[in-house]
Amino acid sequence: MSRSWAALFALCFGFFMILLDTTIVNVAIPRLITDLPATLNEVVWVNSVYLLTFAVPLLLTGRLGDRFGPRRLYLIGLVVFTVASLWCGLATSASELIVARAVQGLGAAALTPQSMAFISFLFPTNRGTAMGVWGSVAGLATIAGPVLGGLLVQTLGWEWIFFVNVPIGIVALVLVLALVPDWQPRHSHRFDVPGIILSSLGLLGLVFGIQNGEQLGWDAVAWPLGAGAALIGIFLWWQARNPNEPLLPLELFHNRTFSFGNLTGVLIGFAMSAMFIPLTIYLQSVLHMTPLQAGLFMGPMSVVSAVLAPFAGRLSDQIEGKFIVIFGLMAYAIGIGSIALIARPELNAWWLVPGLLLCGAGIGTIFSPLSSTSISGLQPQLIGAGAGIYNMSRQVGNVLGSAAAGVLMQAQLAATNDLTEAAGNTMLLPAVVLLAAVFFAAGMRKHVPEPEFAFAD
Incomplete structure (x- = not known):
């Protein structure tokens, strides 16, 4: 394995962990309500506060990586996230868990933009292929959360969806120290x-x-x-x-592709968060699946996404990435929309599988080409800021999607007192949002910059 790919492997190990936690809580919602105990709104806050403290500092942490070195910021974020994960598992009340999740989000914010900036440094020429791996990790982590979460909640208890991060975080720390170069962009930034x-x-x-x-x-x-x-x-x-x-260099948005890529990222983040809350509640509270069964039922979606993402990344080196993104958005919208429309109290769950597979195909073909295309025209000195903005856009979408799905679900329940109808109507929201994202994705243009630097193998 070349030094560049070994470094990317180490970076993706920690990146997988922090993205896993954007969705791993969703499958534990019914258990958290009964075991803590907590209200539905409090449990939604457990997820939303993480997404919020994840999103808000990303503009700053991208700049900090530029100035003090992305490896240093990555390691700081990894340590904060791992310690906060232990605190989450030890929490004895909803309010304490919310506070611990907020600290977790701060660690994730320090780590995330550094991984994307490193790809631009490590892979100056075949960036699309590397972004394909990065996108595969992003997509797999986001939708594997319910699978792993269901297994842990069912067998060990909800605390272990957080405790599992501790050994993973320690391994990630060792890998980064051993394999990732101490790259110092040394761009001097005022804060x-x-x-x-x-x-x-x-x-x-x-x-x-x-x-x-x-x-x-x-x-x-x-x-x-x-x-x-x-x-x-x-x-x-x-x-x-x-x-x-x-903090937000508006000249970046003079780049049409970067602007439209960020708008697309906001809507994708919104849709992904808004999808999992009603889907998980429907599978467990209406179809009476256990957390493990619900997680495993969504497993094929993760597999399809992980298989397709590297191919989508390589393909984006050859054709305009926006066409791959548009395909993914359409597949994802049709998949979640079909689930929303056929949801019934006594439905045979196997009728949901085609829709879930379409969702997986959509997710697997969105992340890597969107990431690669969005930052393709940025100058090296703006990569840190651009990575921070791009990741912030998706996370802002995540937190707004989580909040919107929570409030719509509560409003539907208050109006109809029908959990199936409430979940189905709420799942239509991300489907509509994804169709709107197609418009912005169509506005992106491919740009291939000249190599500025390289990391020797």
Whole structure:
């Protein structure tokens, strides 16, 4: 194995772990409600707070990697995430688990943009192939979460969906120290403190308002929603006028492909989070599957995604990646839409398999070509910032999707008192969002930059 591929393997090991935790909690929702105990809204917050603290710092951590070295930031994030995972497993209340998950998200935010920036350094020419591996890990981790989560919840208890990260984190730490070079981009960045504060508080206000609207009443959350929207507006105004170095370099969005790739990433993140909450509840609470059965039932989706992702990555080196992404979006939308439309209380679960396989095919052909195409035209000195923005876009979509699915599910239950109808209607939301993403993906254009650097084998 060449040094570049060995380094990528080590980076993907930790990356797999932190993305696994974006969905692994979903299969444990019924067990957390009864065992902690917790309300549905509190359990949704267990997932949403992780996605929120994962998303908000990504702009900053991408810059920190540029300045202090991506390997150093990756290791810091890995240690924080692993320690916080232990804390999550030891939590004795919903509020404590929410706080521990917030710390987990901060560790994930420090780690994620570094893995993507390293690919640009390690693979200056065959980047699409490397992104195919990275995308395979991303897709597999996201949809393997329910499978592993179901196994652990069923056999050992919900605490082990967090305890399992501890040995994985230690192995990942050893691999990175042994195999990943201490690359130092040494791009000198000024840190936009007002931008950090404005973006963090703005996203927090929006997510808090969306997720708690059904429980607290929309009148009660009008002020955090309004304040969040206003702060995001002020943040964008400040970024355009910041005389020094803005947290969000708006000139990046002069690149059409980067702009449309990020918009597509937001909608994909939204759809993936919004899919798993109602699907898991439907499988367990309506079709009466155990957590293990529900996880294993979604297993083929993971397998199809993992098999297709490397091929999609290699293919994106040869043809425009947007065509592969559009195919994936359509397949994913049709898959989840078909599940939503046929959901019934007494349905034979095997009728769901074609839809799940389509979802897996869609996910497997989206991540790698989208990632590779989105950052293809960026200059080397902007890779860290671009990777941070790209990953933040997807994670912002994740947190908004989780919040939206939670509030829609609660609203549907209040209106119909029918769990099947509530789950089915909620699953239509990500299907519609994915179809909207096709429009943005079509706006991307292929760009192949000249090699700027290489990591000798």
